[in-house]
Amino acid sequence: MGKLQLHHYLPAKRLREQLLSVAPLLPVGMVLAVRGEDRYLGGWGERAELLTTDDRSTLELPLTLEGIPIGRLVWHTPLEQTELIEQWARHLVTVCQGLMEVEHARRAVTSEALESFREIALLERASSVLNRSLRPREVGDALLGELTSRARTIRWGAVFLYNVDPGNYSLLNIFGEDAEPLFLAFADTPLFKGYVEGQITGILNDTRSHPLHTGGETLFRAILGLPLEAHNERVAILFLAADHVDAFVSADLKRTTALTSMAATALRNAQMFEAETQMFRAFISMMASAIDAKSPYTAGHCRRVPEIARMLTRAACESTDPPFQDFSFSEDDWETLEIATYLHDCGKVVTPEWVVDKPTKLSTNFDRIDMVELRILLMMAQEELAILKGQTGVAEVAQQKPFMDDLKFLKECNLGKEFISAENEARLRTLATFTWRDAKGEEQPLLTAEELTNLLIRRGTLNAQERQIIEDHVVHTINMLNSIPFPPRLRNVVEYAGGHHECMNGKGYPNRLTDTTLSVPARIVAIADIFEALTAPDRPYRLPYTLSKTLDIMFRMSKEGHIDPELFGLFLRSGIYQRYADHYLKPSQIDAVDIRPYLLTPLD
Amino acid sequence: MFKVVIVDDEVHIRALLEQTMEELEEEFEFEILTAANGGDGLAAIQREHPRLVFLDVMMPVMNGYDVCAAVRADSSLDETKVVMLTAKGQETDRQRGMSVGVNHFITKPFDPDEIVNLAREILGS
Ligand SMILES: [Fe+2]
Ligand SMILES: [Fe+2]
Numbered sequence: 001m002g003k004l005q006l007h008h009y010l011p012a013k014r015l016r017e018q019l020l021s022v023a024p025l026l027p028v029g030m031v032l033a034v035r036g037e038d039r040y041l042g043g044w045g046e047r048a049e050l051l052t053t054d055d056r057s058t059l060e061l062p063l064t065l066e067g068i069p070i071g072r073l074v075w076h077t078p079l080e081q082t083e084l085i086e087q088w089a090r091h092l093v094t095v096c097q098g099l100m101e102v103e104h105a106r107r108a109v110t111s112e113a114l115e116s117f118r119e120i121a122l123l124e125r126a127s128s129v130l131n132r133s134l135r136p137r138e139v140g141d142a143l144l145g146e147l148t149s150r151a152r153t154i155r156w157g158a159v160f161l162y163n164v165d166p167g168n169y170s171l172l173n174i175f176g177e178d179a180e181p182l183f184l185a186f187a188d189t190p191l192f193k194g195y196v197e198g199q200i201t202g203i204l205n206d207t208r209s210h211p212l213h214t215g216g217e218t219l220f221r222a223i224l225g226l227p228l229e230a231h232n233e234r235v236a237i238l239f240l241a242a243d244h245v246d247a248f249v250s251a252d253l254k255r256t257t258a259l260t261s262m263a264a265t266a267l268r269n270a271q272m273f274e275a276e277t278q279m280f281r282a283f284i285s286m287m288a289s290a291i292d293a294k295s296p297y298t299a300g301h302c303r304r305v306p307e308i309a310r311m312l313t314r315a316a317c318e319s320t321d322p323p324f325q326d327f328s329f330s331e332d333d334w335e336t337l338e339i340a341t342y343l344h345d346c347g348k349v350v351t352p353e354w355v356v357d358k359p360t361k362l363s364t365n366f367d368r369i370d371m372v373e374l375r376i377l378l379m380m381a382q383e384e385l386a387i388l389k390g391q392t393g394v395a396e397v398a399q400q401k402p403f404m405d406d407l408k409f410l411k412e413c414n415l416g417k418e419f420i421s422a423e424n425e426a427r428l429r430t431l432a433t434f435t436w437r438d439a440k441g442e443e444q445p446l447l448t449a450e451e452l453t454n455l456l457i458r459r460g461t462l463n464a465q466e467r468q469i470i471e472d473h474v475v476h477t478i479n480m481l482n483s484i485p486f487p488p489r490l491r492n493v494v495e496y497a498g499g500h501h502e503c504m505n506g507k508g509y510p511n512r513l514t515d516t517t518l519s520v521p522a523r524i525v526a527i528a529d530i531f532e533a534l535t536a537p538d539r540p541y542r543l544p545y546t547l548s549k550t551l552d553i554m555f556r557m558s559k560e561g562h563i564d565p566e567l568f569g570l571f572l573r574s575g576i577y578q579r580y581a582d583h584y585l586k587p588s589q590i591d592a593v594d595i596r597p598y599l600l601t602p603l604d
Numbered sequence: 605m606f607k608v609v610i611v612d613d614e615v616h617i618r619a620l621l622e623q624t625m626e627e628l629e630e631e632f633e634f635e636i637l638t639a640a641n642g643g644d645g646l647a648a649i650q651r652e653h654p655r656l657v658f659l660d661v662m663m664p665v666m667n668g669y670d671v672c673a674a675v676r677a678d679s680s681l682d683e684t685k686v687v688m689l690t691a692k693g694q695e696t697d698r699q700r701g702m703s704v705g706v707n708h709f710i711t712k713p714f715d716p717d718e719i720v721n722l723a724r725e726i727l728g729s
Contacts, residue, residue: 110623114716121715
């Protein structure tokens with residue numbers, strides 16, 4: 001409660017009524033005034049507002065409230081101070097005192113009601129603010145914010161989190177100038193220990209006079225400290241500090257206690273939520289490692305794609321260019337993206353390894369080219385035997401060179417590095433008609449129908465069926481992720497992850513989404529996936545691409561409507577490819593790149 | 605000098621608002637007038653041309669919406685900001701209040717600090 005001021009207790013209207021009812025009866029020339037400490041409240045007579053006691057012929061009587069003088073009645077009369085006038089003045093003072101007492105009582109009740117209004121509002125706001133977030137840091141910030149925003153005496157504040165395992169405290173939130181070093185230093189003092197161990201509780205209004213104070217210099221001259229406990233378990237400890245003694249009053253303690261008990265529960269909930277989240281993240285990370293470990297050639301893919309996607313998303317958030325000026329990412333969106341990128345290939349756990357990185361056309365669990373080689377060697381041996389038995393003319397002896405040539409050709413085709421020309425196709429078909437004799441003496445084809453189909457694969461090493469198996473990994477990803485009950489804030493995980501093989505032009509898989517149905521994050525994941533795959537240093541069937549070659553391929557993909565050209569432009573302009581390359585690629589891959597020809601709008 | 609008119613049929617709300625507004629005495633010079641029903645309130649507003657009006661919803665003689673509508677129909681009262689005091693959880697009050705030109709809403713029991721901040725903003729503008 002502030003200073004008692006007369007004008008609050010003697011309403012001007014009431015005073016006027018009183019004066020009007022009696023003053024006309026006063027002798028002519030009489031002047032009187034009622035004054036508070038700093039202002040004139042009302043009076044009677046000529047220039048009453050200027051009347052002071054400096055004049056020798058002026059008298060005064062005090063007006064008191066709770067025994068404290070807070071104003072006075074001053075009067076001046078040209079006549080002698082008759083007893084009658086003095087009596088009359090005393091009467092007026094009595095009336096005023098009565099009015100003041102009534103008003104005082106009324107205000108006391110009102111103040112009490114206002115205080116409870118304030119408290120209800122505070123608790124209501126605090127409960128919504130403190131429970132708004134499930135992140136410990138935000139809960140702590142909300143607590144400090146509520147406490148410090150309305151109390152001018154508080155210069156510093158801090159929440160120390162209690163870590164059950166080592167049993168120590170770590171700084172979670174701070175408020176005030178230089179708060180971090182000040183509180184870190186404070187945490188080493190016996191006073192801190194006193195609070196933590198319960199020897200000191202609540203308000204310490206003069207830190208230097210406390211027996212635990214060891215004489216070290218501290219700016220904290222007054223402290224209010226309260227532990228945060230939920231279900232009888234310590235969660236954290238709160239400190240508020242001021243730079244002068246006697247800064248805290250019991251109302252501060254009351255308010256702070258109400259808030260800390262609420263904050264303790266909110267903080268504990270947040271901690272529990274965080275622990276669950278960490279467990280979930282560890283699980284995701286384990287999953288990513290498992291996928292990566294399936295193939296030495298894609299090692300690190302599931303860990304690097306998130307990195308690239310994160311970089312590109314950040315660039316999109318920061319970009320003020322028209323396509324991205326409205327693009328923003330919330331904390332939940334970031335978490336969604338992280339989970340989606342880590343798990344985008346999780347469907348690969350069900351894809352057979354030998355398909356994932358099928359090194360040659362005839363590979364299954366092993367490379368069947370070895371069988372073909374054996375058959376050719378057998379054919380050669382059988383041929384030779386026939387000659388020795390005289391079944392064949394001597395002229396045909398030692399026709400081994402063609403066999404060796406054929407073997408070389410087959411091995412070449414098996415690698416899948418070159419396109420199968422019409423001429424080569426014909427040669428393969430002819431070779432397939434060659435026969436050898438098995439143990440029972442029956443004729444067998446040099447190449448089975450299935451082997452021929454594989455060798456005829458025009459590009460790469462995968463046949464149509466295997467390509468389907470590979471493509472199905474996204475379907476598995478989507479199905480697996482759909483089986484996880486993600487909370488609403490993470491509801492987009494499936495969309496971000498499941499679209500990484502979709503194309504802007506609708507020619508992607510598995511859902512043939514298009515630029516109207518693909519979200520920006522899904523397009524980002526697609527670009528990250530391609531960039532990582534192209535630059536991956538180890539591939540069984542080819543040398544790693546250089547940076548310039550990679551960007552060249554991606555530029556073509558962007559022109560053909562495979563990837564989003566706007567995002568690809570941003571990828572180039574932001575220099576992400578270079579930063580990523582410097583960090584992750586082999587020096588031999590990093591060559592000079594000129595991005596200018598790739599940009600939609602040239603750099604100026 | 606600014607005028608502030610409080611129109612509420614509950615005497616304790618009038619007293620609470622009056623006392624809350626005292627916090628601004630040092631910052632602004634203003635006079636508070638009170639009215640216990642909508643009719644008296646409208647008369648006071650039309651007479652005093654206040655800068656700020658605290659207006660209850662349910663009142664005898666004339667309700668808060670009608671008072672506000674009358675205020676808004678009077679172009680000489682364009683400067684008058686109307687703060688309506690609504691009951692908690694009565695979202696429909698707000699919509700109706702908005703449609704008759706209420707400038708701000710405060711729910712009862714009000715937060716004294718919120719009143720002070722709002723009044724400071726209005727009187728200071
Ligand atoms: Fe994939
Ligand atoms: Fe991938």
